[in-house]
Amino acid sequence: MLGRAADHGYLDDDAYARALVSRRAGARGPALIAAELAAKGLSRSLVATALEGLSREEQVAAAARLAGSLSMRDPNRAAARLQRRGFSWDVIREALRVELE
Secondary structure, three states: OOOHHHOOOOHHHHHHHHHHHHHHOOOOHHHHHHHHHHHHHOOOHHHHHHOOOOHHHHHHHHHHHHHHHHHOHHHHHHHHHHOOOOOOOHHHHHHHHHOOO
8 A cells, every 4th residue: 555655656755845845934934844844754854955945035034924913012022933933043133124124
């Protein structure tokens, strides 16, 4: 059964990882996506390869969109929420700067 599924391309971890990164990139940062993939049993090298397709500009744009939906009255609180979503501090700083301008 598994052999037939693999032959038909249903058990392609690489394709699954790339698709998950693509779906989650608008609302989550790379750290949270990597944790989700690791929890599903994918190897670190496969996770790193899938995340390579996520550019810094895409990360900043996603973080800025999320920051725009958060209360910008308190940038520290927004930054903490973005950090919990898996974004790095340098991406958060840039996104908040973009959102405050």
